[in-house]
Amino acid sequence: MSRHIAIVEDEPDIAANYRDAFQRYGFTVSHYEDRSSALAAFRLQIPDLAVIDVGLGNEIEGGFDLCRELRSMAPELPIVFLTARDDELDVISGLRLGADDYLTKDISIAHMMARVNALLRRAELTRKPREESDEVLTRGELEINVDRMTVSWAGKDVSLTVTEFWIVHCLARHPGQVRNRQQLMDAARTVLDNNTVTSHIKRIRKKFQAVSPEFSAIETAYGMGYRWSAR
Template sequence: MNQKHIVIVEDEIDLLANYQATLEKHGYEVTGLSQQAQAEKYFIKNKPDLVILDVGLGNNADAGFQICQQLRQQSATLPILMLTARDDEIDVVSGLRLGADDYLSKDISMPHLLARVAGLFRRQQAIESTQQTKQIDQGELQIMVDNLQVYWQGELIDLTVTEFWMVQSLARYPGQVKTRDQLMNDANVYVDDSTITSHIKRIRKKFQKTDPEFEQIDTVHGMGYRWKP
């Protein structure tokens, strides 16, 4: 089994050393970087298996967001985890909108962090594995499983990897209610209910850019969501 390579971009040196030591102890190869310019130069030539980003680096309060956006432009499937003291809702939404797969506060425990990292790798394994269903067609929806693309009315919908798996989970069984926990499991992310709600809101908005009358995702109050049959 190949050793997974994780890059951590964190400007608090003690924290960086702590994260690096913990992840290495659990069998990961870890590269630690502490500056935005250093990280951007590194990612031009190196492609890790997972990236952990702090939002604020040096004097740039949004450096992590900028790096996240650059990484997502390079790869649609690279797992990106934002780990930061900035955990208010606006920052969480911004990170997820720019393509982060998970957004965690620095005060989480190391076992919790390890679980989230493992979850992102499980999802990556699912992406890389050949699935029996190569394509899903539901009315005006077309899902290309192999290349993680979703089309509505023939137009490509620009979804993050997490959003792709949520749409795939809902559309595979139209009419069936999916709880937030089920969507979380199907997308292999570990977040709270409000983050799932934020994902669904962004998914709807992305479909509505192509079709202003898009209403295929139903909210079933007290239960979850479903794709209209």
């Protein structure tokens, strides 16, 4: 059974392009132009994944509202924000609403696909019980379940977005090695500018610090990038 992806996007050209791309990969795609029609459809059937534009027609933050409602209907549903707005504030509020990722519209379709696939896989695995065969990476207190894309620190789960997971995974795979920004971007399958990498790192540190206040495993190598502490 093909996966069902819902695209809520008021720009028909973009929606059509994404729909074509998704269909090419064998997904079933529904496209909704505004919040009300999307919500009506979601009430009938919850899709496997939702790609939502933040600005919907006249509703500047219609996407956020939709996300909130959708999240309340389906807590496990992967939701990806796709937006032209890349303000830090928008990113934060989007992620706080429970979105699994926040992408700007200039992301390439290939990157998008990688992300969607990862999210779908994670959602699928989350529903299944944990298996021994899962690839797990352990670095001190850090434990990364690569298959399920989950991260824990000192036994406590740290909830990361897909982008953040990839960044952490990239850093932790070879502790002590400096990863420059480009490498991190490639790992996260995205095109970001330096500041966005910085803010991602910042957010990741915050998330770990929320679990363990003295977290300092991600070190800054000035002028070069970041590394996972080898200690």
